[in-house]
Amino acid sequence: MDDLGNALASDEPTLMLGGGNPAKIPEVQARLRERLTEISGSAREFDRALGDYAHPKGERTMRRSLARLLAREYGWKVTEDNVALTAGSQTAFFLLFNLLAGEDADGRLRRVLLPVTPEYVGYADVGLREGLFHSLRPAIEELEAPFYKYHLDLDALEVDESICAVCVSRPTNPTGNLLTDQEMSTLDALAREHGVPLIVDNAYGMPFPSIVFRDAAPHWNLNTIFCMSLSKLGLPGVRTGIVVANEEVVEALMRMTAVMSLAVGSVGPVLVQPLIESGEIIDLSRRFITPFYRAKAAFACAALQRELAGLPHKIHTPEGAFFLWLWLPGLPIESVELYRRLKQAGVLVLSGHYFFPGLDDEPWPHRHECLRISFAQAEEIVREGIRVIGVEVRRAFEA
Numbered sequence: 001m002d003d004l005g006n007a008l009a010s011d012e013p014t015l016m017l018g019g020g021n022p023a024k025i026p027e028v029q030a031r032l033r034e035r036l037t038e039i040s041g042s043a044r045e046f047d048r049a050l051g052d053y054a055h056p057k058g059e060r061t062m063r064r065s066l067a068r069l070l071a072r073e074y075g076w077k078v079t080e081d082n083v084a085l086t087a088g089s090q091t092a093f094f095l096l097f098n099l100l101a102g103e104d105a106d107g108r109l110r111r112v113l114l115p116v117t118p119e120y121v122g123y124a125d126v127g128l129r130e131g132l133f134h135s136l137r138p139a140i141e142e143l144e145a146p147f148y149k150y151h152l153d154l155d156a157l158e159v160d161e162s163i164c165a166v167c168v169s170r171p172t173n174p175t176g177n178l179l180t181d182q183e184m185s186t187l188d189a190l191a192r193e194h195g196v197p198l199i200v201d202n203a204y205g206m207p208f209p210s211i212v213f214r215d216a217a218p219h220w221n222l223n224t225i226f227c228m229s230l231s232k233l234g235l236p237g238v239r240t241g242i243v244v245a246n247e248e249v250v251e252a253l254m255r256m257t258a259v260m261s262l263a264v265g266s267v268g269p270v271l272v273q274p275l276i277e278s279g280e281i282i283d284l285s286r287r288f289i290t291p292f293y294r295a296k297a298a299f300a301c302a303a304l305q306r307e308l309a310g311l312p313h314k315i316h317t318p319e320g321a322f323f324l325w326l327w328l329p330g331l332p333i334e335s336v337e338l339y340r341r342l343k344q345a346g347v348l349v350l351s352g353h354y355f356f357p358g359l360d361d362e363p364w365p366h367r368h369e370c371l372r373i374s375f376a377q378a379e380e381i382v383r384e385g386i387r388v389i390g391v392e393v394r395r396a397f398e399a
Contacts, residue, residue, distance in 0.1 A: 015385035016377060018348035020173065021236060022209075022322070023296070023376040027288045028234045031280075035271050049270040056258040057250060058085025058242075062269035065277040070244065073207055073282070076220050078244060084253040085264045086241035089203050089229040094126040095256050096199060096225060096243070100164045101132050110164035112199075115187060116152055118325070118355035118370070120173045120201060134163065135358030146305060147317040148327070150175060152183045159194040165225075166191045169201035171212060171320025174355045174372035176297070178212060178319035184219045192223050197249070203229040204321040210285035211293045212320040222246045230268045232322075233281070233289070238268030293322050293376075300324050300375035300382055307390025311397055322376045325352070326389075327369055333396050334368040341396075347388045349373050 039045040048059070057063060063083040070076045086092040101110050114123070114135040123133070136157065138150035150172075159166070166187055171178045179187075184200075191198040198219075204211040206218050209232045220226045228242035243253060257264060275281040297318040304315060304324060316325040331338070339351040352370025359367065373389070375382050 015347045015381050015388065017374050017382065017385040017389075018350045018372070019374060020231075021374075021376065022232045022234050023292065025234060025288055025292050028284055031275075031284060032234065032271065035274070039270060045270060049267050052266070053263045054085075054266045054269070056254045056263055057081075057083070058264045059266045059269035059273070062273040062276065065273050066242065066244075069207065069276050069279060069282075070220075072279070074218060074220070076244075078220075081247050082244055082250060084243045084245070084250045084257075085269060086243060086253065086257065087261065087264055088239040089201070089227060089231065089241040090122050090126070091239075092227050092241040092243050092253075093123060093201070095253055096165075096227075096249075097123070097126050097132060098128050099249075099252055099256070100197070101127065102129055109162060111162050113159060113163045113166045114168070114358055115157055115166060116150055116168060116172070116177070116179070117357070117359055118150075118172070118175055118352065119167075119357060120169050121350070121354045121357070123167070124354070124357040133358030135356065137359070137362075137364065143317055146308075146314050148314050149317050149319075150177045152179070152186065154186070157186075157190065159190055159196065163194065163196055165197050165199055167199040167201065169203070170216075171204050173204065173321050174323050174350070174352070175316045175325035176318040176321045176323055177316060177325075178214060178216055181217050181219075188219065188221070188224070197223055197225050197245075199225045199227065201227050203227070204232050206285075208281045208285045209233045209289045210282070211289060211322060213290075213294050213297065214319055220244060225249060230272060233272070233285070235268055235271070238271065239265065240268035296322065296375045296379075296382070297324070299379060300373070300386065303383055303386040304373075304389075307386050308393060311390075311393060313393075322374060324373045324375060326371045326373060327352075327366070328371075328393060329369060331369045331393075331396065332399065335370055336368070338371065338392060338396060341392050342389060345388050345392060347385045349385075349389070 039049050063080040067078045067080050070078050101112050111134045114133050116138045117135045139153040141149045188198055226244040230240040312329045314327040335351040350372040353367050356367050
């Protein structure tokens with residue numbers, strides 16, 4: 001984040017293929033600007049967004065509208081009391097992980113199971129103590145070259161008494177992996193068998209922003225903590241996370257929010273509430289957001305294959321989100337050194353080694369052979385950035 005911030009503030013041009021900022025999709029931006037105009041022209045809407053404290057669970061009208069949408073679309077038995085808003089997804093995971101994990105009254109360490117790594121880098125440092133995660137390597141399925149896919153390793157999957165929750169992102173940042181419906185059912189059954197919640201990070205998933213490129217059903221029941229966000233819809237600046245869970249979890253989050261910040265901001269919730277109530281938010285996602293990123297993924301894959309032709313490389317099949325996960329088997333240097341070389345050449349990506357929380361001490365070369373590449377930027381930036389990646393990877397292999 002420090003490198004990304006410095007690059008944005010610098011006078012030197014940098015090709016930004018490393019951050020998680022969503023693209024600015026014209027049709028979506030136009031509709032959001034319309035909503036801002038409507039809010040500024042209505043005294044009541046303006047006060048809801050800016051002039052009044054919201055409930056500690058978050059702006060009530062938006063929570064009620066979201067519960068109705070989820071019940072309507074998926075048949076989930078939820079009400080506004082199953083929904084809590086937070087100051088972004090990162091805050092939601094800080095609250096949830098520290099609510100559930102850490103030292104218990106008997107001094108035992110309770111940990112979160114990450115059953116498939118690579119996994120979201122943002123989880124790594126949210127714990128108030130070290131050792132918060134128990135993580136597993138994936139099973140790897142070889143697809144038509146150069147593609148492959150991560151799966152749950154069913155032989156390694158187990159929950160012992162130290163585990164307090166199971167957590168997955170779907171689709172996954174950094175890899176674009178989408179766990180299958182069967183894999184989600186397996187995790188759900190395992191979590192319920194051991195009496196621990198299943199946390200699903202749905203920041204890129206359905207019903208919005210729906211950056212998903214194959215069929216999949218969202219998963220929720222009273223043992224599931226389902227986390228959403230407005231960021232990848234195109235609203236990262238409003239810092240609005242959404243948690244759908246049983247009432248006990250929502251009450252706990254409410255109390256934590258009240259202590260930490262009194263209430264959650266209402267600009268984002270008020271901005272999208274009518275779009276959620278009417279279902280327009282799903283239409284915007286399906287008509288504009290999904291096809292936009294699907295096309296960008298295809299463009300970036302073609303560019304990578306062109307620039308890395310003749311070099312050892314594999315690409316995780318893009319099934320969602322807006323990143324390509326590049327694996328360079330046998331890379332003669334570690335990915336963090338490749339990251340430094342690319343930064344010197346004016347391209348920012350992310351070194352893959354950051355995305356294995358809980359596996360830091362495990363000797364596995366794969367952790368140091370991968371890069372995360374964002375394809376959310378304009379095509380000319382993605383094309384040139386991938387060209388430079390090809391130059392530096394070729395230099396590394398041929399040295």
